[in-house]
Amino acid sequence: MSAAWASVLAVGAGTVVLKALGPVAVGGRTLPPRLVSLLSMLAPALLAALVVTEAFASGRRLAIDARLAGVAAGALAVALRAPLWAVVLAGAAATAAARHFL
């Protein structure tokens, strides 16, 4: 088997298990309210971490580059209550423009 196929199958199988862990192992049972409260805080914590890594992580370095323009444009669009597609478009356009002109 080639390295590519071995990687594809191993990552595919591992991801199927990771995604199923919650819905298959925990699904159908109710959780204690305190645990639900804790789990509801996972959303903002994870999304904020994803913003930081998508915007600033470059391998193991934190880098300020064209993506910052995309995040700034996205933040402005969010503040103006723009629809999601406009936020995405603003982020892409600003990143591409900053990369092209700076």
Add this chain to the structure above:
Amino acid sequence: MRRGLRAAAPLLPAAFVFGASFGVLARAAQMGAAAAVVFSATTFAGSAQVAAVSVLGAGGGVAAAVAAALLLNARYAPIGITVAEAFRGRFLRRLAEAQLVVDESWALSGGGTPRFDRRVLLGVGASLWVAWTGGTAVGAVAGGAIDPGSFGLDGAFAALFLALLAGQLRGRRAAAAAAGGAAIAAALTPFLPAGLPIIAATAAALVGWRRP
């Protein structure tokens, strides 16, 4: 499902173009078109797939490529647990539906909040899967030069996560969890392999342990 489709509509072109660029990158890293499409269909997680392909392309070997990709996907364990309660029925059905959990489908369906709607998650996830896998097929077969950087797609995804985060910021505890998560991810990025800082950021959710 229909509400999920509507919610996903603005993301589909980006998912398709990102999928196509992944297909191009995979071919450049000596991965065959069939392997690239099977990768998107089974793993269905862009950052992990791009990470695996880049490690392979740099000669990093199968073990390093698999480890990098699974570390990036380890966040799906806590993410899956936030929505686990809504999944009912037979083992195989839950197993199949769980595969439609991706960051965007989870966030758009109110994952981790009392408003969570499983059908929205399935609608968003299924339509994103079609766009992502279809885009990969087009990119892998055509092999044209689609550079995610010159289209600004990397910055677009950061902006997207920011918009999704804004929808989650209700109350001071959510803001504290977000600030904590961002700080942890930023602080640990220089010291840990990609993916781990995001997992570590879940520690910020401990602000939810105390009753309001």
